[in-house]
Each structure stands twice: as structure tokens, then as C-alpha cells.
Amino acid sequence: MNHIKRMHIKGLKKFKDIDIEFNEKINILVGENESGKSTILEAINIVLNQQYRSIDKYILKDLMNINSMKDFHKNPQVNNLPSITIEIELELDNQANVDTIYFRGINDKDKGQFEKFGILFECEFDKEFEDELRSEIEDGVIPFEYYKLTWSTFQGSSYNIMKKPLRTISIDNSIADSNSSFNYFNKSLFDNKYSSSDKMKARNSFRNEVDLIFNALNLEGLGNNRQFGINSKKTILDNVLTVYEESISLENKGKGMENLIKTEIALNKSKNKLDVVLLEEPENHLCHSNLLKMLDEIKKNTNEAQLILTTHSNMIASRLDLRNILWIGSDEAISLNKIDQEDAIFFEKADQNGILNLLLSKKVILVEGPTEYMLLPIMYEKIIGKSMEEDFITIISCNGIAYKRYLAIAESAKKKVAVITDNDGKQNVI
Template sequence: MIEKVRIRGYRKFRDLTFEPHARFNILVGDNESGKSTLLEAIGLALTGRVNGRPATEEFNPFWFNRDDVASFFEARGRGQQAAPPVIDIEVFLADRDEFARHLLGAHNSDLPTRECAGVRLRIEPNPEYAAEIEAHLASETAIIPVEYYRVDWRSFSDMVLTARPKELTTAIIDSRTIRSSNGVDYHLRQILNDHLKTEAKAQVSLAFRKVKEQMTNEHLKAVNDEMKELGGALDDKLISLAMDQSSRGSWDSSVVPHVSELPFAMAGQGQQAAIKIALAMSREADRARVAMVEEPENHLSHTSLNVLLRRIEDLAGDEQQLLVTTHSSYVLNRLGLDGLRLVSGGTVAKFGGLTEDTVNYFKKLPGYDTLRMVLTDKFVLVEGPSDEMLFERFYKDTTGHRPIEDGVDVFSMRGLSLARCLEVAQLVDKHCAVLRDNDGKQPAELVTELGDLVDGTRRKVFIGEPTLGTTLEPQILTANPNDTKMRRILGVTDRADLETWMTNAKTEAALRIAESAETLTPPLYFKEAIEFIRG
């Protein structure tokens, strides 16, 4: 289990300390916010690899934090002595018996010094090339000379690591791009190696070598007899063919998984991702202790996503930690808002706890777009679709443009509990306005019922005056007493009662007002809400 991650100088993260939840972590954020980079950094420290390749092969100048690089070259430009940028990623692990032998130590950055289990990966200048580094930097350049850097990967016990410690069973599943070609792709091979018994793998490997030996001795014999007559080799040495017995020709690079008798690579990408997730989260005792899943919603229909999330929930156990990036409110709600982590601006925000009732409430209503609430700068909560359309129209009439153009998102609660929605707003500390009907009650009474969920500064409720009507429709008619104009906009004859017609056809009335070429005066509480959310 990961207790803490410290990332310094790696891509978007100049200096980040992240303490993940022991079980579910749902990482959300805008595009390019750093969600994938965070998982990449954790995987790099745990496995020494990126995209299935060793860090030494993938390392490039763009791994360094741009602000660190800019500050370094600016300091050198002023003639100051400055240390070249480094990348430092530490993963602090929980106190477990299996970590004590190889991973426990005090070689970490914690102050005061603390002995604990963990791994640390540093990318730093190689002191053996100090002269070459200085010569390169003395030229007119703004590029870090990575050719003279080294990757130093160690456990907290100061043991040099060349391969992932067997105690750190980690699965990384990227469902955005499924890498499948001939044989088993790297990610699936890693999962299989982590979960197949050592004896089973050894038996298959030995049998595979025997098959290849038989191929060489029997089926290639005739070919080799003919090749004896061929020249071309130096010193007249014989040329012959034999099956590859090296690690490049191992059994797991030659077999192909099948799904319903189709090769794995020909299965749908959603199916491939689901299989990898299921393998990584299997119920075996040696399953991946840390599973990282990139955007599980990709390539999946709504029904298939629901099945996959149920499988994740069923397979996840107390001894397994899950980190998921997502752009889906459905994934966020189903796995639990209490696991929410907002990635933005090189930071990871950990929110105060929601009540268990509210977490379960949204799990039962996973289709509600909570992720929009989390990511928007400020938002307005209204009771239904008619209120939403009218707020959009009145806002545009007041400001000259739509709310979204000012970073204001408008949500219809569609009968959801206002208190639950406000609890989410309080959790993410968003600027939020609420418009609601008074339903015949005094506004002060309705606000009091919400307690500290509204504070009048960040979150405020706006309610129509009861003497002007209990719902939105009479409030609009009071603000717009020109009967002829209202009938013209709504297309209602003199025979119909305006308030009755608008109340019985709420959505249609709102649509006609929203699409009208003529403008109306918004009710007072709409005006106040617009001023509040703008200011």
C-alpha cells in the first residue's frame, strides 16, 4: 500500500506531496492537468519503467519540470552558480512485514529522519561527466544534457534496484490505447507474470523449449542438410537454422491470448481493457497490491461500463489500492465521491470527507453530472429544466453572453436532494448560487433548514418572495405585467389563463421565452442570483 508519494521536478509537478486513500482514489481534472503524469510517476518509481520500457531508454529533456529548467537557465544567464535540475520521485509504503527485508530504511527525504519502507528514483547529473555537462551548458543552449545524466533507483534501505522488487506487485492498465501486437503485449505479460504461479510458468517454459528443440532436430533437419551445400560464411563455417532458445523467444512472446476463440488483439478495445483489469485485480493472494487504471470508460458502452465497474467493486479488497483517472461522472459516482482527488496546477487536492449517506446517495444515482460540479469554477443549481433554460436566457439578456462563457455552469437538480448537491459544492468549495421555489414557505425558514451548507459568501440560496407566487411562473408574470406582450411571446390566446397555462406547460413555456426575440424582465431573485454568481 502506498502511504505517500513525493514528486519533485517531474513534468507538471515541481514539488508535490500526495497521500492517496488506502483503497479507492478517483483522480479527476481537466485535460492536461497531470492525471496521467501522476500515475506515470508512481509507476516509474515502483517499476523503473515507462510505457513498458526502462527509464534509461525513455528518458528525455522534456521530463524535467519546465519552471525548474527556466529558473536554472535564468540563474546561469545572470552569472549565478545553480545546480542543474533533477527529478526525484519517492513512494512511501505502509508498514508491512513483506517490505521489511529489502525496502525498509531511512534513505528518504523525510525530516526528521524516519525509517520506513519505500523506493526512490532520481534522475540526476552523472558526476563522472561534470566537465562535459559544464561544456555543454557554457554553449548557447536551453536544453538539459540528458546524455550525461544517470537514473539512480534505490530502495529506502539504499539497495540499488535493477528490476521491480517482487514485493511491489503493480498493475498499470491504460484503456485509452491498448497495445497489442504479436504475442502478449508488455502490460498483459507483466500482469500474467505477477499472477501465474512460478511452477506453472516454469513447466510451460520447459515444455516450450522441448518443442523448439524437437522442431530443430526433426523438422529443420532436412533444411539444414540442404544448407550445408551453401557457402557465404567466413572460414567456410556451416550455416544452419535452429529455433530461438534465448529469452527473446520465450513462450510468453509466442503465445496469443484468445477471447471467445478470437485472438486477444482482435477483441474489442473495451474487452481488452476489462480483461487486463480483471487479471490485475484477481482474488489471488499475490495479486497486484497497487492497480492503476487510466480512464476505464473508454471504448465501453454504458452497459459494459456498468459491468466493469461492478467487477472492480467486487474484486477490490482491503489489501489492494486502486488509483483511477476518469472524465466520467458515472465512474466517479459509482466508485464513490469519498475517493475524489482533484488534479490541477501541479497539485492534488484532497477533500474533506462527505457523509456516508451522500456518497451512497450518488452511487445509487450515478448518472448525475457531479464531475461538472467538481471541475467548473462556479455554478448555479436550479430545480428543473424550465428554470435552467430561463436562467440561461435572463443571464444572457443581462450580460450579453451565456453563463458558460463566464465560467458559470448551470445544473438542473432534476428532483435530486438540494442538500446533497450543496454538500458536494461545500466539499469542493465552489462559488455556488441556488434558485428555488418558496413552495409557500418563508425564504428564511428554507435557508435555515440547510444549515452551514450555505454561508452567504461562497454558497447562497435565492428564493422568490411568497407574496408574488409560490413557483417561478407567477414570479415571471409579476415581473412582466404587460399581458399582451406575455401572450405574444408565449403564443397564448386571450381565452387561456396565463398562470394556469404556464404552470401546466412549464417546459414549453420556458422554451418559448428562451427562444423569443423579445426580452423579459427577470424576477428579482434571478437578478440577485446573476449578480452574486458574477461577482
């Protein structure tokens, strides 16, 4: 199965340098707010779909790692200018629709000795302008207008998006204004559904029909040999596409139902048309029953495509197997794939659990049940003089002796945890 095997990010937003190993099928990105989960999905789009290929160069300032820019300002030299490198290593089958030789080679940036499949993105200062801009740079100016963006395969060839090795779709349920994300979804779906010849035929027919309909109106001219006409640059089929269900467009279905249907469509397409599905916070705007329905769809349709999703939902993290979690820290991505299978199954079946509360908290105290859960904050504030929230401490009730399973997760995620339990009447047990 074609999929993303590994990604190395250097200098993009919050990531100064990070390596991420992906699972072949399901990847659940978990981390605190601003940990960089969305940046990982963005990095994949930058490389595979050449996002930002045509942009105002000044936007690069928002993409650069702030610590890299600080390092430059401490010692403003040409060689210290901030840059971005994103390298994606691919696992490719020998299929007729993928030119594997085009992507195969030894990547110099990786310093490796073995041939791999992959694509490299670089955003860096164009050294051709080094002499004329040296004085400005040494005064602390970062000349983003003189940066160049390049995409290349591990073979060394310039990456052409028409030879994209993985068919992808991105669904962002995290933003309130869905217009831009929905347009992107529609375009991606249209692009992956039909052949190049069918798409070209549809676009040309649409443009021609619009012209014919307008000309048939026979509108009176404006005088001086002037008249209204259709701007062909604006009559683009992709910009007016939408998806209908039972004669109602998905945009008008309500945000929760829209998210559910978009996800279902993407996952159903993954059976034979998609290789990678990128999903941002699928739980947004969904009630409990619809979230369960979405999880069922994900489980049924992830055998044919790789799924990379971000979430803050305990249910999603546990129901899709904790061993698929990638805990995103400031400079590392920790896989929980070493968790014992019995522990993973326990949390998958548990009615309620606080597994993400454990992962997302700075300090955690595990207690056995509701009594300790209610009394501990009162005791803490009385003794310490501050609330547990002020000290960034989270209490998790484990509903019995399940704290041992929580400790196994904490160990895998390198979390510091304290446990408070009763001795059940045993005088020699503290």
C-alpha cells in the same frame, strides 16, 4: 494489507512539487485534461517497476517539468539543472514474501525523523562530469546524456526489482492502439501468476521446442556453409503470450469487451496475487450495462488489493463512493474523504448526477430543475452578450433541492459555485 501510502513527486512532467496521500483500498483520480492523472500512474510504474531504466537519455527531456527547465534557463548553473525525484512511502505487513527491513529507514529527502518503508527514485545530472561540462551548462545546455537514474530503498540500499515489495498490474484503456498495452498486460499477468521456477521452465521449453521444430524442417542450406537458423533473442515467450476466452483471443473480442475482461482478470487476480491495480479510464468503449458490470466487479474485488484509477465518468466516481476521490490540481491532490456519508450515499444511488461536471468546471451555476436549465443560458446571453460556454460557465440541474449536497462537494474541492433557486411563492425569500 500491503499498499502505497503516500507519494511525493518533484519535477516530473506537469508536477513541480506535489504530495499525494492514498487511500488503502480505492483511489479515484479526477482532474481536468492534462491535470496529471496519468502521470501519477506513470510515476508509480517508474518507481516500483523501474520504468525507463534502459532508455535513450534524450527522452528525459519529455519527462522534465517545463517550469523547472525555464528556471534553469533564467540562471544556467550546474546546481540549477532540472531533476526528477519520486518518493513512494509503503505500508508493509510483516509477511514472509516481503523483506521489510530492506525497505525500512529514514529517508533524507523527506527530512523526517521517523523510520518508514519506501523507495526513492532520482533522475539528476551526474556531478562527476561537472568540471568538463560546466561551460556548456552555463551556456544553457541541459546535458541529458550525462544524467543518471537511481533507485534506492529508504534503508539506503540500491533497489533491486527482484525484491519488489508490491505486486502490481497496469491496465490502460485510454489508448486506441492496444497492442503495446495488451502485451504489457499479458506479461504482468504471466509474471504475477506463476513462480519464478515455473516461468523459467516455460521460457526455456518454449525456446527449445521452437529450435527443434525448425531443425526438423531440414531446409536446404544457402551455400558457402551458410544456413537459416532461429534467433534466440527473438524467441521470447513473453512477447507472444495472449489470453484466450472460449478459443478467442481478447484482442479479437472488441475493444469494449477486451477492456472489461482485462479488468475482470486483474481484479480476480488481486484476491491473492496482486497488491496494487492501476486502471486508466476503465469506462472507455463500454456501454452502460457493461460499465455497471465492471463497477460490480470492482466493488467485489477491492478488499484484497489497492485500486488506483483515473476516470471522467460520473457513474464511476459516484458508484465507487465520492469519499475515495482525489481531486488532482496543479500543485495539490485534494481528498474528498471528509464528505458526509449521507451525501456520498445520495450520489451513489442517484440515477443521474453531474458530480464530475462540478469538479471539472471552472465556474458552476446550480439550478433546481429543467426549466431553469433551459432558460438561464438564453437570459445570460441576452444580458451579457456572450454565451455561458464562452465564459467557461457550466450549468448543473440538481433535480430539486439537492443543490445543498452539491455545495458540500464544492466546498471539499475548493470550488466557487453560484446557486439559482426559486422562492416557491414566499415573498420574503430571494
